[in-house]
Amino acid sequence: GAGVSQSPSNKVTEKGKDVELRCDPISGHTALYWYRQRLGQGLEFLIYFQGNSAPDKSGLPSDRFSAERTGESVSTLTIQRTQQEDSAVYLCASSFIGQYNEQFFGPGTRLTVL
Amino acid sequence: AQSVAQPEDQVNVAEGNPLTVKCTYSVSGNPYLFWYVQYPNRGLQFLLKYITGDNLVKGSYGFEAEFNKSQTSFHLKKPSALVSDSALYFCAVRDLMDTGRRALTFGSGTRLQVQP
Numbered sequence A: 001g002a003g004v005s006q007s008p009s010n011k012v013t014e015k016g017k018d019v020e021l022r023c024d025p026i027s028g029h030t031a032l033y034w035y036r037q038r039l040g041q042g043l044e045f046l047i048y049f050q051g052n053s054a055p056d057k058s059g060l061p062s063d064r065f066s067a068e069r070t071g072e073s074v075s076t077l078t079i080q081r082t083q084q085e086d087s088a089v090y091l092c093a094s095s096f097i098g099q100y101n102e103q104f105f106g107p108g109t110r111l112t113v114l
Numbered sequence B: 001a002q003s004v005a006q007p008e009d010q011v012n013v014a015e016g017n018p019l020t021v022k023c024t025y026s027v028s029g030n031p032y033l034f035w036y037v038q039y040p041n042r043g044l045q046f047l048l049k050y051i052t053g054d055n056l057v058k059g060s061y062g063f064e065a066e067f068n069k070s071q072t073s074f075h076l077k078k079p080s081a082l083v084s085d086s087a088l089y090f091c092a093v094r095d096l097m098d099t100g101r102r103a104l105t106f107g108s109g110t111r112l113q114v115q116p
Helices: none
Strands: A005-007 A010-013 A019-024 A031-037 A043-050 A065-069 A075-079 A088-095 A109-113 B003-005 B010-014 B019-021 B024-026 B031-038 B044-050 B056-058 B064-068 B073-078 B087-095 B110-115
Touching (some): A005 A088, A010 A019, A019 A109, A043 A065, A043 A075, A075 A088, B003 B087, B010 B019, B024 B073, B031 B064, B031 B073, B044 B064
Parallel strands (some): A010 A109, B010 B110
Antiparallel strands (some): A019 A075, A031 A043, A031 A088, A088 A109, B003 B024, B019 B073, B031 B087, B056 B064, B064 B073
């Protein structure tokens, strides 16, 4: 079956521009997560969506970062006025509801801010 | 608060030898522990998880992990390493007492290099 997909796979942008990253979760997965992976580092949690509940935005590093999710499907992570320190791989994951369910990750979007 | 430490940036092992990748954690309640593997230009793939029960957990590709509550460790092991096991390995934890937080906290990763 189809896994988590993300687009684009690579994005190069200039400092100050806005970017949108897309995530398509596995069908039926009501939970969706965004993480950031800087070069040589582990994953940092950004935001979590669960059904119609208010998202957990506690990991967003600044107000330049925002994310939306349409129902229980596609999510978009938006970074406004990008900075060079935003360069990273942005990973999306999804899971079934239930606290014991493992997360399934997409291949990520590599963002480079020049 | 929850945290994970992977003390080794890189582990080198010869093919056919046993391997261990170390992980220690800190949580307030009971831990929910994972290992994921990341191959170049790929997303993370789930290897195994521990919730409760037997301290030795078996997972994909012949990997297993041993949960040690007294040492707060969850080391990843494999009896006989393959060159194809060379990848980046991440340990992750969730504190089951923190019901409001579903996201995982990841370690910084350990690069496993298996030499032929």
